[in-house]
Amino acid sequence: xxxxxxxxxxxxAVTTEMAPPKGTDFKRFKECALxxxxxxxxxxxxxxxxxxxxxxxxGAAAILVEEGLEPVMQITxxxxxxxxxxxxxxxxxxxxxKNVLALTGDHPSFGDNPQAKGVFEMDSVNILQVARxxxxxxxxxxxxxxxxxxxxxxxxxxxxYDPMELQLLKMKKxxxxxxxxxxxQAVFDIELxxxxxxxxxxxxxxxxxxxxxxxxxxxxxxxxxxxxxxFVPDEIIERLRKSQDRVKEGLKIAAEFINEVRQQKLCDGIxxxxxxxxxxVPALLEMCxxxxxx
Amino acid sequence: MVITQPKPFSEILQFLEGKKNIFITxxxxxxTSCMTGGEKEILAMEQKLLxxxxxxxxxxxxxxxxxxxxxxxxxxxxxxxxxxxxAILCMACGDGAQTVAGLVNVPVYPANDTMFIGEVERIGHFxxxxxxxxxxELGWTAGICPITRCAKSLLNGPCGGSRNGKCEVNxxxxxxxxxxxxxxxxxxxxxQFMEIKSPKDYSKASNPRRVTVGK
Ligand code: SF4
Ligand code: SF4
Numbered sequence: 001x002x003x004x005x006x007x008x009x010x011x012x013a014v015t016t017e018m019a020p021p022k023g024t025d026f027k028r029f030k031e032c033a034l035x036x037x038x039x040x041x042x043x044x045x046x047x048x049x050x051x052x053x054x055x056x057x058x059g060a061a062a063i064l065v066e067e068g069l070e071p072v073m074q075i076t077x078x079x080x081x082x083x084x085x086x087x088x089x090x091x092x093x094x095x096x097x098k099n100v101l102a103l104t105g106d107h108p109s110f111g112d113n114p115q116a117k118g119v120f121e122m123d124s125v126n127i128l129q130v131a132r133x134x135x136x137x138x139x140x141x142x143x144x145x146x147x148x149x150x151x152x153x154x155x156x157x158x159x160x161y162d163p164m165e166l167q168l169l170k171m172k173k174x175x176x177x178x179x180x181x182x183x184x185q186a187v188f189d190i191e192l193x194x195x196x197x198x199x200x201x202x203x204x205x206x207x208x209x210x211x212x213x214x215x216x217x218x219x220x221x222x223x224x225x226x227x228x229x230x231f232v233p234d235e236i237i238e239r240l241r242k243s244q245d246r247v248k249e250g251l252k253i254a255a256e257f258i259n260e261v262r263q264q265k266l267c268d269g270i271x272x273x274x275x276x277x278x279x280x281v282p283a284l285l286e287m288c289x290x291x292x293x294x
Numbered sequence: 295m296v297i298t299q300p301k302p303f304s305e306i307l308q309f310l311e312g313k314k315n316i317f318i319t320x321x322x323x324x325x326t327s328c329m330t331g332g333e334k335e336i337l338a339m340e341q342k343l344l345x346x347x348x349x350x351x352x353x354x355x356x357x358x359x360x361x362x363x364x365x366x367x368x369x370x371x372x373x374x375x376x377x378x379x380x381a382i383l384c385m386a387c388g389d390g391a392q393t394v395a396g397l398v399n400v401p402v403y404p405a406n407d408t409m410f411i412g413e414v415e416r417i418g419h420f421x422x423x424x425x426x427x428x429x430x431e432l433g434w435t436a437g438i439c440p441i442t443r444c445a446k447s448l449l450n451g452p453c454g455g456s457r458n459g460k461c462e463v464n465x466x467x468x469x470x471x472x473x474x475x476x477x478x479x480x481x482x483x484x485x486q487f488m489e490i491k492s493p494k495d496y497s498k499a500s501n502p503r504r505v506t507v508g509k
Contacts, residue, residue, distance in 0.1 A: 078446075082493055104453040107445055107463045118446065125450035126493045140493075158454040166475045169487060170451035177490055185454060228457045 002070055003042040003099055004152040006269075007181055007206040012262060013269030014290060015072060015183065015208055016281050017044035020060035022053065029060065032278035033069050039285045042099055044183070044271070047074040051111025058088055062095040072154065072183075073097050076105025077122040082130065085122060086139055089131055093149030101154040101183065102127035102174075125173050128153055132178040155179040158229035159187055159196035159209075168199060175205050183271040185229040186212040188236055188253075190260055197266055208269040209261055213284055214250035215277060217241045251280060255287035262289065295323075295413075296387040297420045298330045298406035303342060306383065309403040313380035315349045317372070318405075319394055321359035321386035327414060330406045331359075331385030339385065339405065351379045359390025366397050376400060428498030434486040436477035441494075443470035449491040451475075 006013045016036055021029050033043055043064055047057040061071035073092050080088065089100065102124045108116040122130065130140050137148045155174040161167040171182065182205055187193045193209060200207075212230075214220050217240045220232040236253055243249035258270050274281050310316060318336050325331025333355055340350045352375040356365045369376065376382070381401050384391040388408040395402035410422040425442045431449075432439060441447045445463035452471035455462030459472045478484050 104446060104448060106455075109463060120446040120448065121496065122493045123446070123448040123450050123453075125490060129490065129492065156454060161454070162458070163472070163475065166452060166472065167454075169475075169484070173450055173488065173490060228455045228462055 001041070002152075003072065003181075006041050011269075012290070013041045013206075013208060014039070014272070014285065015042045015044055015269065016040050016272040016274065016278070017046060018060070018278055019046045019049050019276075020055035020057060022055075024055070026055070026060070026063055030063065030067060032281070033064055033067055035279065035282050036285070037067075037069055039282060041269070042070040042072045044072040044074055044101065047076045047103070047105070048079060048111070049074075049106070051078065051106045051108045051113070051116070053111070053113055058092055058095070058097075061092065061097045065096040070099070071097055072099040072101050074101045074103055075127060076103045077120050077124070077127055078105030078108065078118050079116075081119055081121045082126075082140055085127060086130060086134060089134055089151070090145070090149060093151065094147075098150070098152055099154065100131055100151045101156065102131065102179070103156055124155055125170075125177055128155060128174055128177040128179050135178075152180060153178045154181040154183060156184065157182045157207075158185040160185070160189075160192055160229050160231050164196070164199055168203065171200075171205070172203060175203065179205060181206040181208060181268070183208045184210040186210040186223075186273060188212075188230075188232045188257070190257065190264075190266075192231065193261070193266060206269070207267040208271040209267050211254050211258060211270050211272045213247075213254040213272070213274060213277065213280060214240055216246050216250075247277075247280065251284045251287060254284055258288045258290075295327060295411070295420075296389065297409045297412040297422070298325055298328045298387050299409055300330050300335075301405055301407055306403070306405055307346060310343075310348065310381055310383070313348075313401075315351045315379045315381075316343055317351045317376055317379040317382045317400070318353040319359060319369075319382055319384050319386065319390075320353065320355040321357075321390050322355050323358040325359070325386045325390065325406065326355070328420070329418070331355075331390075336385060339383070343383075351375045356386070356390065356394070359384070359386035360393055362393050362397070365390075365393050369394070369397055426499070427494065428503070429495060434489070435474050436481055436483065436486075438470055438474045438477060440470050440474060443467070443473075449494065451487065 045057040045060040057073050061073040064071040104124045108118045131151050133140055134149050137145050157171050187209055217237045220237045223230045224232050240246050240249055320331035320336045336353045343350055354368050356368055379400055383405050384394050384402050385405040391404045411424050412420040412422050423442055427441045445461055456469035456472055461467040461469045478487055
């Protein structure tokens with residue numbers, strides 16, 4: 001079953017995320033992907049995450065298809081104008097990539113080539129818009145396509161955001177132009193997540209809550225300070241500080257969170273972002289109470 | 295107004311290497327307000343050039359430097375001095391420097407970096423609010439420009455990065471989209487926000503542009 005079928009039939013989906021390598025060596029990328037094969041419904045491939053030069057998400061997603069995994073290709077508007085975005089989407093479809101997640105993209109000033117010119121000709125809403133236009137057999141200028149792509153479209157949302165109403169209004173716009181599923185920024189506080197779900201009201205979309213397994217109290221503090229939309233509560237930082245094996249404790253905390261959202265039926269799935277520790281994802285999934293994805 | 299900043303003097307000296315007799319032009323409008331090309335700054339520049347062993351053959355505050363007819367008339371009066379000069383150092387914006395360069399037969403060098411179209415908040419404080427995109431969006435954004443004041447020029451609302459109403463790219467700046475949202479809400483016009491904005495027509499900003507006012 002693919003991601004779309006899983007979500008649209010009311011199942012609980014599991015996705016995880018991997019960054020393409022900086023260089024041409026895909027060995028670790030493939031190993032980590034193969035290790036979660038059968039355990040997840042799809043694997044996100046990040047698109048020059050944090051504005052860092054790497055292999056592209058299109059290339060890495062195509063490699064996942066080759067390895068028999070289902071990718072979610074992330075695509076941002078930072079580095080491409082409308083011509084490049086349309087071309088990339090057409091290529092993706094031809095290479096067997098079905099899921100696309102549209103993002104605005106981090107500003108180049110955060111990356112490792114901060115001199116770069118940010119393009120930002122299209123925002124996340126525009127990328128969804130153009131994907132849908134292509135699915136209708138035309139390009140953005142109204143020209144006919146020979147062969148039409150078919151995508152399952154997703155976007156992101158930040159559950160901890162002030163003002164919340166603004167985040168929800170933008171979410172509605174994304175749905176209006178075709179987003180069916182949302183992967184959220186990482187959440188650590190279940191009460192805050194519940195607040196978000198309540199605030200969503202009758203907004204109709206599939207929600208995969210973001211989960212980051214913490215590796216240390218330092219990582220939690222860093223994210224609290226520097227990553228917008230992330231809030232790690234003190235109790236969690238304290239638990240990590242006291243534990244003998246912090247990585248394991250971090251996985252345990254993540255697993256408890258996952259089991260909780262699942263049991264309380266708060267959302268439609270989870271999205272695990274291991275940020276550099278992808279090899280821990282199988283162990284985390286084994287600690288969770290999930291049906292096998294296969 | 296066009297906001298300028300002085301180039302580092304070392305960069306100016308590099309331009310002027312091997313040139314002895316320098317004529318300086320300034321500008322009566324923007325560069326005077328920016329304190330980069332008024333009479334005061336011209337005289338200070340003259341002093342610095344003299345210290346470097348250059349000769350300053352003369353100067354003129356063009357009124358303004360971007361007005362071709364005005365600049366031509368003023369420079370015409372200085373023809374003899376200009377003919378004896380090896381270079382002109384232009385203390386205006388990039389437009390003013392090009393206007394001058396098109397009128398003379400000596401090399402023209404910019405003394406300033408041209409920064410942006412900006413607003414004078416108070417003396418010496420300038421901020422960018424318009425990027426001259428060619429099709430003004432202010433009509434539906436409560437008078438706050440998302441093209442310029444959002445670091446990513448987003449058209450359909452904020453990225454996920456704003457924190458406490460500040461922009462992720464530079465926390466000293468307000469997030470333009472939080473400002474727009476709050477203002478639209480105050481004005482009871484949030485439905486403007488909900489409209490899907492298609493990507494902008496950038497052919498309207500394809501340079502160089504030209505405007506001719508019809509008779
Ligand atoms: S939308 Fe912004 S950049 Fe464009 S003309 Fe209006 S104020 Fe200037
Ligand atoms: S934080 Fe606000 S102003 Fe800054 S890039 Fe994001 S939307 Fe634009």
